[in-house]
Amino acid sequence: MFFATAAPGLSTVVLDPGHGGANEGALCPHTGQHEKVYTLQIAQAAAEHLRAAGVKVILTREDDRDLALADRVRLANDAGADVLVSIHLNSSPRAGPVGHETYFLSLSASDEAARRLALFENDGAPVPEEPAPSAQGDLAAILMDLGQTQAHHDAQALAAHLVRRLAPRTPFPARGVKQAPFVVLLGAKMPAVVTEVGFINHKDEGRYVTSDAGIAAVARGLAEGILDFGRLVNAPREKRSEK
Template identity: 25%
Template sequence: MEMWEWRRLAFRSAGLLVFVLLITIAGNLSSQKSFWQKENGSGQTAQTQKLSNIEHVEAHVMKQDELSRLGEHYIEISKTVTGQAISVRLDNDYVERTMTLTMKGASVRGYGRTSIKYHGGDGNFRKEEVIKKQKVSQTHKTARFTFCMNRIYEPELLESEDACYIVLRRPKEVYSHVVVIDAGHGGDDEGTGSVDWKYREKDSALKIVGCLKQILDGTDIKAYYTRLDDRDISKRDRVRLAKDAGADVLISVHCNASDAYDTTAKGVETLYSGRKKTTAGNLSSRQLAKDILDEVCETTGRQRRKVIRRDQLYLMHHADVPVTIVEVGYMTNRSDMRYLKKQKNQREIAQGIYNGLCKSLQRIEK
């Protein structure tokens, strides 16, 4: 074999060896990443369900004798004669106070602002009191109507041969109990964290709230959530959501931390404000805090600390409803952190919060 052939063979062999090594390293890194995501509470797993504050409302086909279902306030969107919609859907983003009606069909066109009519039970529907602004956009097969609302509504979408109707009702007109659940921190505001900072408060709080949502979705309690993903939410917007929704209570989920040189503090505690007296029926913020603390500790078996008065915190100083912050455990304590990072235990905490919420809502009814 000539020298140049030996060299070519050597180069090919070296290249093949490098390729095999790269594949092996990539496989190991992938396995390590999967393991890390499974063990690390701050990572996203393949089983993590993507949650959203946007509620999807499907259309109900309305019969002629069901006109009474339109209620006192509704938006009417006339269908064009040039093409009927094949599908109609309404997306309600209650955090952004935005409703979007989407019509899709083979030939959807001819829509505009003149397609929209506003109706009130007394004939004096003042659009500017309900809707900040509206926008109409369309392509060949899709028409989209976006309404920026002044308040939170629980819409019902009805459809006839000639029009679509968005019926506007306030949450308390539809549900007996309305609550706002807040996952503390989020986005750039990470909150506290474990000693090694592998686990962050914003992630742990969000996971517990996700478990609580699974419980509340199967009940007749209407819950609104300040965030269901990792985003920045101002304290003002958290309080505003409770006010706009006409909530009975506001519960904010957090994790605790102690001084870096003292990792012995552990257990569950709840906070309330005595500076602002907010009540609903027979329920005060202090009683709400006590109910949540009692039931979380009863359900989880974790150490019970105290109901603590904290007057300077924004949520509790500005909310107009009974409000509590539940500190579900100390991320700086080894025992608490072992408990907090397991999904089974996150569900236990959520169940305890739900049990305490139910106890408090019963006090409102008395």
């Protein structure tokens, strides 16, 4: 049976506002506020867009509270979500780096900056640092699950759609699709990514991504990327499987 939904290929999307409660995330030197404030605002605004497009959206947190990384993944799995997007703002020891980037799960990080970022975002949760043979075995075991192999493959496509749709929504560069060992993505049964929408400590971008206009624009780009993923990746597959 075929029936069209308002948003092809998507029924439930879980958005994860990074950090919360005592886990404040990176500090914005311009506003004196932390990352957790803006991840929630961006998630709420993105949720509005998606709901307007007919998608059921669940936020892992609706307010400023502590929430373990494993609980965020569990919530998405239990909800049977089509997509999990964990929303963050980047920060760097130096003030130089600028732009947005989106990650899918890998035990080996794209580069040293990606590895350090994952350590920060993991809130001290243990993760294998480098793919030692045993750790590789663990990840391989996780990925061997058929559904998760497909989901992991699709996560790369989801990341690419987010990067593509964010690009025109921010005046700062697209740093592309990257990989790193983010604990919040471990064990997700659906395509899951961490998006870092901009550097909170950059002199210009830090102001943009914490401004009302920047939050609205970034949220719109994220929603558009998620809708594209549903329409271009999920929906054609669902159609094929109905034949």
